[in-house]
Amino acid sequence: MSFINNWRRSSKKNVSKKDAMQAQDIPDGPDSPSRLSVINSPELDPIITDFRLELPGNNDGLETTNPSNGCSRSDLSLALEDCMTALDLFLRNHFEEAQAQLRCRTKESMYHALTYATILEMQAMMTFDPQHILAAGNTMKEAQAICQRQRKKSSFSKGFTEEELHAEVCYAECLLQRAALTFLQDENMISFIKGGIKVRNSYQTYKELHTVLQSSGYTHGDNHGHFEGGVKLGVGAFNLMISMLPTRTLKLLEFVGFSGNKEFGLQQLLEGSVESTFRSFLCNMLLLCYHTFMSFILGTGEGDVEDAEKLLQPYLKKYPKGSIFLFFAGRIEEIKGNWML
Known part of the structure; x- marks a missing residue:
């Protein structure tokens, strides 16, 4: 059962104790439910607006540590800081150092596991090596399991802690990245169906998290920016990719x-890329891919080279030798016809 339904059920004041049911995790299958119809709909469910994020700063006497996963606010903040440092090493071409910094905590921290798997996936997508793709897929599956353990499991508590919301957005991101690897790994119907199931479940979760952000009852936690950036990444990616599909496919x-x-x-x-958050780099990369590759491959002719240059310049200034950014710089010059540079 979707976690948003647990939220709705727990908000009803007249529910009896004997009718409260144990919430089930979002299955990795085709039947993950969601009652939200449009991802960017301005209308909000009146029940959802009663949502209250359980944070230590609230006046309900809540504990700093979440007993379900033993993770406190400071733990989450430190994990994000550590992962951003590792990502910085990766963007400076210190690939082994970045992986070594993350590897020691991939079994306990959802953000370490996700970042480590993301780095391996970027490596796989750059090389298209079957072994790299397989290793990245297995690592991302392990990261998803770590996120699953830290998601909300009980419908008896009211609302979600900050860590549980981060676990939801990390879980959705793992599903989305696993789907991409599934499509790369084997181009057959079974892989297509498996990837489609992961995409659907990820899409439903991002829709629900976007509604949480729009809720008047949502309270900003210490790491709100990172959570919001994760939702913007997923919502933005799905809206952009789906809108670029052929009309017949889109109607289906x-x-x-x-x-x-x-x-x-x-x-x-764009909003996610300009903020200094954990996922701003990924938002930027998606925009660069859209302006320099997807718009040309799909023949839409809507890519904007000037926008791509504006997005790339801050990263080229900070990482002048970063291989990823030099690659996009070369692609921009190729589009402009500067072959002799």
Whole structure:
């Protein structure tokens, strides 16, 4: 059962104790439920607006540590800081050092596990080596299991802790990245179906988290920026990608619950890229891919080279020898026809 339904059920004051049921995790299958229809809909469910994030700063006498996963606010903040340091090493081409810094905590920290798997996935996508793709897929699956253990498991408590919300967005990100690897790994119908199931579950979770952010009852935690950036990454990516599909395919996807708005997707990714958060780099990379590759491959002709240059310049200034950014710089010059540089 979707975690948003647990939230709705727990908010009803007249529910009896004997009718409270144990919440089930979002399954890695085709039947992950969601009652939200449009990802960027301004209308909010009146029950959802009663949501209250359980943070130590609230006046309900809540403990700093979440007993379900033993993670406190300071633990989450330190984990994010450590992962951003490792990501900085990776962008400076210190690949082994970045992985070594993350590897020691991949079995206990959802952000260490996710960052480590993301680095391996970027390596796999750059090399297209079957062994790299397989290793990245297995590592991402392990990261998803770490996130699963830290997600909300009980419907008896009211609301979600900050760590549980971060676990949800990390879980959705793992599903999305695993889907991408599934499509890369084997181009057959079974892989397509498996990848589609992961995409659908990830999409549903991002929709629900976006509604949480829009809720008047949502309280900003210490790491709100990182959580919001994660939601913007997922919501922006789905809106952009779905909107670029052929009309027939888009109508079919809308029939089964998907929807996409290109302008809204670009806006979400741009907002996520300008903030100094854990996922700002990924938002930036998606925008660069759109402007320099996807718009040309799909023949939409809507890529903006000037926007791509503006997005790339701050990173080239900070990482002048970063291989990823030099690659995009070369691609921009190729588009402009500067072959002799």
